[in-house]
Amino acid sequence: MGTYGVDALAALGDPTRRAIFERLARGPRAVGQLAQELPISRPAVSQHLRVLKEAGLVTDHANGTRRIYQVNQAGVQAIHAYLDQMWNQALAGFQKAAQQISAREQEEQP
Numbered sequence: 001m002g003t004y005g006v007d008a009l010a011a012l013g014d015p016t017r018r019a020i021f022e023r024l025a026r027g028p029r030a031v032g033q034l035a036q037e038l039p040i041s042r043p044a045v046s047q048h049l050r051v052l053k054e055a056g057l058v059t060d061h062a063n064g065t066r067r068i069y070q071v072n073q074a075g076v077q078a079i080h081a082y083l084d085q086m087w088n089q090a091l092a093g094f095q096k097a098a099q100q101i102s103a104r105e106q107e108e109q110p
Contacts, residue, residue: 005082008075011055016040017048021071024058028070 012018020034035042049069052058056075060067
């Protein structure tokens, strides 16, 4: 997986990119459609889409003279895998700490 999930999370850290991603999660859209829905310019939307694409969160394809963007499921799965890994590490740490506390308490009992 590498840093794919981390890069995707970083890309979604920007509120405008998150808004674009959420709109694309509802269905594919062209840059112009996204610009009409957001209070930013078409070039700004394109820049945000480039970051999302580089992070693996969106893909695009040509439809005549327009580029249609959509959510890349592999990018979403990378985020999911990254968060699962972090959650599993946190749970393992919690379990280890709980076992150490339990062992100390048992040693202290007369």
